[in-house]
Amino acid sequence: MHRMLRESPPLAMEDVAEAERLEALNCFDVIDTPREEAFDRITRLIRNIFDVPVAIVSMIDGHRQWYKSYEGLENREVSRDETFCKYTLQDMTPLVVPDARDDIRFAQNPMVTAGPQVRFYAGVPLRTNKGHNIGTVCAIGFEPRAFTPRETAILCDLAALAMDELELRQLASVDPLTGALSRRAFKERAANAIALAQRHEHGLACIAFDLDHFKSINDGHGHATGDKVLAAVAAACRGQLRGTDIFGRLGGEEFALVLPHTDRAQMGGVAEKVREAIERVAVRNGETPVPVTSSFGMAALDARTADIEALLANADAALYEAKAAGRNRCVAWRSPNDAPGSPRRRVLKAGRILFNNRMSSIDCTVRTLGGDGAGLDVTSSIGVPGTFNLQIRSDAFDSCCRIASQTERHIEVEFC
Template sequence: MKKPALPKDEALRLQSLENLNILDTSADERFDRLSRLASQMFATKVTAISFIDANRQWMKSCIGPFSQEIPRDISFCAHTILDSKPFIVNNALADPRFSDNPLVTAEPNIHFYAGYPIKHANGTVLGTLSIMDDEPRGFDDYDIQCFKDIADLVQSELHAIQLTTQDQLTGLLNAHGFQVLSQNSLNMCERLNAPTSLAYFDVRGLKQINQLQSNRDGDNALMFFAELLTFGFRDSDVLARLESDKFAVLLTNTPIANTKDILDRFKERVDRYAVEKRLPYTLDYNVGVSWVDEEGDYDFAELLNIARSLAEKTKP
């Protein structure tokens, strides 16, 4: 059995998937409707809309006898996300890449597989629309075109979700996405009695950059700051652009002493970046921090309001 390789943009792909906040969510009729359409059109045993995270294939929508999640290393769909083209296996038993795959040799006995990659707006492949059957079969150009038509509808629905949770300029979460994902993280921390911190950043001088340089330079400054946040914090932290020049980070399982050290290192990185890139402006900012110690109040709105208030008090 050939295990699937990792996409070249795996880090960005996983971050984009996490920011979408779609994993481990409940059934959604807009995706189930498209699964039913594909199942009816191709009359296959299994139809699924799946997303691939670091270790598994997780089904957002599935028709037929298939587990909601399976290990990534035996997933057919994990091969599909390596390209932007459809991935077709007409007879898995005769294909050395899959002939001894447990999904082929035992239930659900996948002998035919067709998968179409589903992309994020930034071009990374997050998941697939797939159909599977327990008998080998052909799949011609007309089938592929019809399959693509349904996959395009799935992708459109995915992009609609992105518009409600993601900031289009920086790729970070927007205010709504930050609230949803942060509350999920806070609920987990509360169950574990884990410390949590929230940092609120107010980037200074954006108006002056727009006036003295250009609006494009102002947008670039915001994208630079978002990039620095991405590299300066952990993958498990929740990052967002809340509004024009306001950013926030929720640091899970992080006591306030560690947060202060992290913010000091981040400030050094920001200052160094401006010098290395020879920017005609500085990326100055105010930051306010709120936190929850063990058995504290894990209230998102209160944490955000406190951090915002502290950032505003430090304005020159």
Template sequence: MTSHDKLSDEPGRLAALERYDILDTPAEGAFDKITQLVRAVLNVPMSAVSLIDADRQWFKSHPGLEISQTPRDVAFCDHTIRDSGPMIVPDATQDPRFCDNMLVTGDPGVASYAGVPLRTPDGYNIGSLCAIDTRPRAFDPAQIEILQSLAAIIVEQMELRRIAERDFLSGALTRRAFIAEMDKAIALFDRRQRPASLLLLDIDHFKRINDSHGHPVGDRTIQAVAELCTMLKRPSDSLGRIGGEEFALLLPETDEDDALLAAQRFCEAIAKLEIEHETPIHVTASFGVAAIGTGRLHSDGWLGAADAALYEAKRGGRNRVTVAPLPRIRAA
């Protein structure tokens, strides 16, 4: 498939975007530094790293813009990704494509725009880096060249972000990447009240394994537990390594009752696991379960609830599951 063909390959473009797993993640300094630099160098009040999903434009970074997303059909960026070069709009009020656009006629009052595509290494335009002004103006070739250079750095940053998401030993998500998945589940709960549950599991008496058999066997134990959890989880579930011998599972579209059943299934499977050694090693794990809800609309609060339940499971004898009940809402 040629580069030109990829401009019209929407399923391939969306798949390329999905691979970065970046939509609905929190702000990150690496991206914000670039958009702030665009504002300073091009002397514009607004800049954005804009990503085009199937039906919306979502901003990973957007200094000067108070909105975090728009419908796709009003996005200037949706026009930018349809070509291989930059898109320049010197006066949006006089451009027939945009003069009636709500982003021009209303807030934020876009009057001029310069955007360059964010092109993945395999040739798909997944979004743009743009400079936006509230007055008509021209953008000179040197400024566009700066935008293009910075857009390439953004794509490099996204590639590095993908590499850093996986724990080298277990293959599970890193703590940072897992919390990003939690943040997306929280955002979905805020928008659509979709359920989700969090399982924390800790391998029981793991220090004894390291002390008795050595760290290589401890590493093999971590790998075996991670492989088992990966095999048992659904494709939509996320597995993360939160600490040394502590893992977390994020279960979307799962309420507390179903999460408890899932945790019990994982717990029983781990207890039956055999880790290869001169004499096969058996381990157990303790689980804490917390459904999303009141007091858990931030990753720290949600993790804290599951961790408290995990502590209770440990204190209650290990190799068991404990649920952190949702706080009751007091009547006014």
């Protein structure tokens, strides 16, 4: 771990509990995965049973509430500071708010005073077998209302069904929309390929890519067209791959490849072929063509990057560099200043960005971490200064950082 630039205070119990909670959430590998019918069915049931306009199945990471399924909303996530569900997360029992304007915790919340003007809320935590609350199932209304014990019991049953689905989805091996491997199956296959590469000392590369401005495709052409684009992209990608290559869908529009018997010098050619094939994808919304491009990050197996998590973390960092450089391009991972350093690893940790002499702070979720730098998810990168301190209280970590690249909601940093 990179040396600390200042001494961190002793860990509070809540920091330890939050680190354990995020570790439990990370085990489900669900954050930023695509919508799934099993969870959409639960949110539809919530709306129909309780006659409410909004229903959510959500996960909560270090800085946001992210919706695995949602009905009656446009956004897919909201800042953790603004969500009612942060209180549900703290409790072992359901939380019912008949009228948010009469509750001191919520009366001044922007979700109440502006925006959708929430009045009623009922939420149940998603609790793992070991007692960690990783998210919530909730019903939301725009008018005050009572919620009976019977209705609360039904919502608890629906939350239990959501947890059952989270357990079951870990067994799925193929993404039904694209035919690519699921995230978990991809990682399992990749781990086997890496073990073989290490045993027989042959090259192996990892490529991460996602579609540029995919949200604009969904917003402008509809989710049905977005699904057609995803399926067409997957088909185009498979057309460029060998039978031994491993292809997975990691998130909504995020895919990854593991290429056995491929070294650093060769991986760029493969990535460029796939990028060009995706650019040729022809999807139409009626008579309107839908242009598709993608950004690529690449990383090669070496002595310091020895497992799939480290490879994906390095490929992710290069992918964000490709986005920051203008998108629709391929970028290879390199450690800062091309200096040798410890590899990145994928993590899920709560962090804080500290600036203005530590008087100002922004919550973030640390997604990759290494000896040279880190990858941070934020609600918005607007207003984040070029240099700041990153604090990860659960690791007693506090270091000066400078921004290497950034997109709207992600920042890659190098440690000073």
